[in-house]
Amino acid sequence: MSAGGAFAAAFADLPEYLGWHVVLSVTAVLLGISLSVPIAIASLRSPLLRGTALGLASVIQTIPGLALLALFYPLLLALSGFTRAAFGFGFGALGFLPALAALTLYSMLPILRNTIAGIQSVDPAAKRAARGIGMSDGQLLRLVELPLALPIIIAGIRTAATWVVGTATLSTPVGQTSLGNYIFAGLQTENWVFVLFGCIAAAALALVIDRLIALAERGVARRSPSFLIAAAAGLVIVVGASVLPLLANVATQPIVIGTKSFDEQYILGALIEQRLGAAGFPATRRDGLGSTVIFDALSSGEIDVYVDYSGTLWADEMKRQDVPGRRVVIDQMCRWLYSTRHIHCIGPLGFENAYAFAMRRDRAQALGIRSLADLSRLAPHLKIGGDYEIFSRPEWRAVRRAYGLSFAVERQYQANFLYRAVASGDVDVISAFSSDGRIRQYDLKLLGDPKGALPPYDAILLVSRTHASDAALIAALKPLVGAIDLGTMQRANLMVDRSTDKLTPEHVASMLNARISGIHR
């Protein structure tokens, strides 16, 4: 894919991504203002409340944005479970609400701090005069303190708005579409045009909103209504233009497809979307969801379809540590999913994306390593690289126990850099994914697992309880079962991953779809 093609692909998604980004950011800042200003006012007479509020807001500010957003998902899920049990209604814990809650909290510190500082900086002579001529506390606040503090309060709102627009790009993993979708998808598929596009769009939006608030600020300072009207009109235009494309989609109730944040998942997500589209089902995607978020979301019906891997659910959700055969794992898992969550397994796609350990072929040969068993003696002299998850996963504990592995160094990498790290010799061994195209690209050797410490990881198509008995939907997806072998998936992944002549996940998905439809015709 040429840079121009990538740019056109990015531009096609702009109305949806930008629309959600604006709706999310503006709502969060408005909510932040309506919470922070009253708290700041209440705290003027109570040093205790002031200390508590400012302290809490500062602590929240030190939590990395990604973690804060991720924390709100389980929190809201638990709360929704509680309200459903207690009052008979729940709410969507995925997407908008957790993102909104986290961003609102994020916006509060500068507004809170500036409102307090602004009111405290009002000239004592003006305050004494206000009391002396007979203003009540409320009139003092409304007629004197707030108007005089307003420029400082607005400066705080500007800071908050810039932070929120930037941080909102991190709401993609909790299922909220935003300009962050470009960045997450681009990082995973090494599509730098997408990454840049997302960054620049977010920066431009932050700049526009900042300038509009600055205009309002000048209007306040000069007491010029025309500036205020211009600023308000500008905000209305930005918000309105962003929301309109979203409204067009509100009427339909689409099937929601979830994907985790790596290339293979984007391809499979696009493939599912194309098949559903062809069968007349409107579908949308929630891309780049966190690994546990996506399963909870399917359980609660917030997403309808996604592909997970048998070993992941086996270890994470079923807490199983034994490793029976491939077919047994699938059967037991599907029974367990149906009986505990009413999730329906449509079936395995035909390939495994297993946790596997890989080395450069020449390095493995030189050291005489063919399987994990050969590593136990040499591990203390070797360096291992892994993705962000592996070293805290049960699979890693099982492998270490089975083969007595203890490496000299453990390093964590983002997936793209992981394969490069082993290819360049920065580390000797990596935790790889067996269907990853880069295993072919870098000619890596996958190490055998003679003791069977790792479970199988068949890709399995799952449907939520809402659509478990939707025959037309299942018929549209059924042809995918058993239709993709490991080699096909590796080649498909490589087309997206490779650094030259890249294709978009959608493009690769349509090639796969054409092949599958050909098989079944």
Add this chain to the structure above:
Amino acid sequence: MIELRNLAKSYDGQSAAVAGLNLTIATGEFLALVGPSGCGKTTALSMINRLEDPSDGAVFIDGSDTRGCDAVALRRRIGFVFQDIGLFPHMTVAENAGVVLHILGENRESIDSRVNELLALVRLPPETFRNRFPADISGGQRQRVGVARALAARPAIVLMDEPFGAIDPLARDRLAADYRKIHNSLGLTTVLVTHDMTEAILLADRIALMREGRLVQVGSPHELFSSPADDFVRAMMDTPRRRATALAATMAQA
């Protein structure tokens, strides 16, 4: 009529700022409360409109105990002119002058016409000054707005806390003379706090002299001159003449 009965104020742990003040100010009278810095005169003044509440004793206005009034309502009935002027910087001259009427909930037209009257009364032509901001006018003009603001709700009583202290001498003398005329024509009762004995003698009907929280002597300027209660009163009353003599001697040498 304002009566201070055994009025006292002490801040926690400190010696009394004001102790056992008994003073009656007749309706229509112009009284100057004079004394050195820290003698408690501003505190005494602030207790009349309950900007501060007494620790002991009470203030009666026209026979009724102010402790029974709502403090905010009381302050709206009494004009107050501040030492540091205290205009609201984000409001125009007209808005500042009319602010008391605004908080009393009067309608816009009546506030507008009253503000024009007030500005004319303090000799600031409304058409020139209405829409200016405090930052754009001189100190003397600002305090004229301060006086207009104090008079807006037609109070019977005006309290002034060192109102002319921060203004340049020429503007100060003109404003002081103008205010005395306004006092007479409107039939106000004025209590003026100052440490400037010349100003007190020139403006006031009676002078109440304070030292260390206590009232030392009350009377017309002439009474305080002719029969001072002690050396402090004599020294205070003699200040203007002593300065005039020194000034004349300096001029003669030149």
